[in-house]
Amino acid sequence: MSKTEARSGELYIGVDTGGTFTDIVVMDGEGRVYADKAPTTPHSLDEGVFAALKIVADVRGESIEGMLSKVAVFGHGTTQATNALIERRGTKTGLLTTRGFGDTIILQRLMGFTAGLPIERLGDFSARAYPDPIVPRTLIAEIPERVDQAGAVLLELDETTARAEIQRLVDEGVGAFAISLLWSFRNDAHEKRLRELIREIAGDTVYVSISSEINPVLGEYERTATTVLNAYLGPTVERYLELLERKLREAGLSGRFSVLNSVGGVMGAKEAAAKAVLLLGSGPTGGVLGSFHLAKELGHDNIITSDMGGTSFDVGLVVGGQPVVKAVTEVAQYHVATPMVDITAIGAGGGSIAQVVHGKLLVGPESAGAYPGPVCYGRGGEQVTVTDADVVLGVIDPDNFLGGRMKIDKAAAERAIQTLIAEPLGISVVEAAAGIRHIVDNRMAGTLRELTVGRGHDPRDFVLYAYGGAGPMHCAGFGAELGVSAILVPATSMAHSAYGALAADIHHTVERSQVFRSFPGNPEPWKEFDIDEIWKIFAELEHEALEQLERDDVPRDVAIITRAVDMRYRSQTHELIVPVTTALADPSELKTLVDDFERAYEDTYGKGAGFRDAGVEIATFRVAGIGRTQKPTFSEITPPVPAERPGRRVFDVRAMQWCEAPVHDWNSMQPGAVIPGPTIVEHPTTTVYVASQQEVQMDHIGNLVITALDL
Structure with missing residues (x-):
């Protein structure tokens, strides 16, 4: 049996802490799945984790301790970093930078001015604003020193000034330091010396993040922002992960505990604390990775992932069997320059607020959140949400929400829609609810079109994976609008990001910027690249990636290494990540790299957009080290005993009429049986x-597949 195969009797757990619910998936060695969720506890996220564990343990008829004692792998996706950033609950952070460049993080090269604004609002100058600074100007210290682009020291580090500034920041109550000096990724001696000085003055308990280790790439602002965010979030993430792992160990966990990152895999808790910035977007990434691993089992090369939760609608792509990754990600109006799975999010979830503004019905992006939540939750919510509309339209059974664990007040939802939506628009309650559902479905379909058609992909070549608390309720609408070949609702859809945390492989990325460029007008630009120097850079990065994998107990002989470069045409400011598909053992293989870049460029920006005569540049080198983890494959389900459920009236938004819809119990459905819509599972x-x-059928491992009827 290989090290990555699941073993009989062992359990594999994934837990994802979302904004509204904490999701859990437990799989045994035979591939049987237990999935559920518990309310997230924002004041203490670990409590929500243990509440979810208890629910599954009770279903399995054992204690939490008994269940954890069998666990080989525990994967965790968390919003701890994201929440700390959004709510500004990070650690008071000081920034040390090169003299004369203290305003870099404040100015953001004007990029923060419009970061996060949807395209339709870019012209709204009143909406433009810089983010609240993570590090105020008073906590930024400029240190005399200078290194040039080749790594040569032009001005030695002024240690006298450095010591004085560090002491000043310590006296100001700084608990974390970010160090980002010019060209430090070419020569990191000054950054490392500043870290030593901080340790001498402030002690070992102060968190220190240096750019040459966190983000050694071109782009002064992005590198600084990434390092500052890492320092700001690091202590908070470190405390949470230490607490959670300690409690899990005390409760009986002896298997591996790992944390889902946004790069495309998991890493150990200590590594996650040291690189906390990689946890931004951890939860949505879990859904993409869960879909990616499931797609490999089902043979789907091209998929669209759609996660509709309580607050947002998160979308990703897997093209040609690989998740799409981007080099720079906007988070809270800052730019994080580490490779992350490309996820687009809009404010369209079950908690999205519907309101009438100047006679028009609008849905989102504001959300009622977990508390007070939708009106129908009975927690004091007073604003109409998408979930309230789903209840009124009969999609949600008020008496069977979360398996009956939570009662829904349908009458309260109807009253709110009547008062806040229907009366101002002069329409009925049902028409108002149908309008809410129609608008949110079209908003989501529009986002999916931007990511497929807008990038040159035909949606008909893709399978849409729909999951999240509200995704399966709405995928029939936005999937039909998009025109995909099929819609798949995974067996783990109710906790799919948690499945991603369970199934993800160990994944580390290392990168380094060094520019190679060809002259304009050269029809064979690859001949100007120094292949020996390129080979040397990749060899050094691969060595570093292998060392990181060894710290996670992945032997070198089973490690998987992938390589990529960031490329652009000369004078451009944005690059594309291009996989390196050859060994680069011969200079002629550089031609393949240039051809791959130009193909990717035209796929992204349109046929004929490439312009080789401008010259070609390689800007950054990236290496990913991957270690396969133990994980079970889904077992084929045995036909269960059918269970009858009474049907109910549902308002079909497409036909704009009430209809009697059969209701089926997911756990009692027969594999292969085809059921026409409208229906509810x-x-x-x-x-x-x-x-x-539309029609739906269950496949051999318990997923639901929705397809359009041939008319």
Whole structure:
């Protein structure tokens, strides 16, 4: 049995802490799945984790301690870093930078001015604003020193000034330091010396983040922002992960504990604390990775991932069997320059607020959140949400929400829609609810079009994976609008990001910027690149990646190494990440790299957009080290005993009429049986709605597949 195969009797757990619910997936060595969710506890996230563990342990008829004692792998995705950034609950941070460049993080090269604004609002000058500074100007210290682009020291580090500034920041109550000096990724001696001085003055308990280790790439602002965010979030993430792992160990966990990152895998808790910035977007990344691993089992090369939760709608792509990754990600109006799975999010979730503004019905992006939540939750919410509309339209059964663990007040939802939506628009309550559902479905379909058609992809070549608490309820609508070949609702859809944390492989990335360029007008630009120097850079990065994998107990002989470069045409400011598909053992293989870049460029920006005569540049080198983890494959389900459920009236938004819809129990469905819509499939933790002119069937491992009827 290989090290990555699941073993009989062992358990594999994934837990994802979201904004509204904490999701859990437990798989045994035979591939049987237990999935559920518990309310997230924002004041103490570990409590929500243990509440989710208890729910599954009770279903399995054992204690939490008994269940954890069998666990080989525990993967965790968390919003701890994201929440700390959004709510500004990070550690008071000081920044040390090169003299004369203290305003870099404040100015943001004007990029923060419009970061995060949707395209349609870019012209709204009142909406433009810089983010609240992570590090105020008073906590930025400029240190005399200078290194040039080749790594040569032009001005030695002024240690006298450095000591004085460090002491000043310590006296100001700084608990974390970020160090980002010019060209430090070419010569890191000054950054490392500043870290030594901080340790001498402030002690070992102060968190220190240096750019040459966190983000050794071109781009002064992005590198500084990434390092500052890492320092700001690091102590908070470190405390949480230490607390959670300690409690899990005390409760009986002896297997591996790992944390889901946004790069495309998991890493150890200590590494996650040291590189906390990589946890931004951890939860949504889990859904993409869960879909990626499931797609490999099902043979789907091209998929669109769609996660509709309580607050947002998160979308990603897997093209040609690989998740799409981007080099720079906007987070809270800052730019993080580490490779992350490319996820686009809009404010369209079950908690998205519907309101009438100047006679028009708008849905989102504001959300009612977990508390007070939708009106129908009965927690004091007073604003109409998408979930309230779903209840009024009959999609959600008020008496069977979360398997009956949570009662829903349908009458309260109807009253709120009547007062706040229907009366101002002069329409009925049902028409208002249908309008809310129609608008949110079209907003989501529009986002999916931007990521497919807008990037040169035909949606008909893709399978849409729909998950999240609200995704299965709405995928029939936005999937039909998009025109995909099929919609797949995974067996783990109610906790799919948690499945991603369970299934993800160990993944480390290392990168380094060094520019190679060809002269304009050269039809053979690859001949100007120094292949020996390129080979040397990759060899050094691969050595570093292998060392990181060894710290996670991945032997070198089973490690997987992938390589990529960031490329652009000369004078451009943005690059594309291009996989290196050859060994680069011969200079002629550089031609393949240039051809791959130009193909990717035209796929992204349109046929004919490439312009080789401008010259070609390689800007950054990237290496990913991957270690396969133990994980079970899904077992084929055995036909269960059918269970009858009474049907109910549902308002079909596509036909704009009430209809009698059969209701099916997910856990009692027969594999292969085809059921025409409109119909509803209920699971204790989610509801799947199938519209008219569609049909649904269960596949051999328990996923639901929705397709359009041939008319």
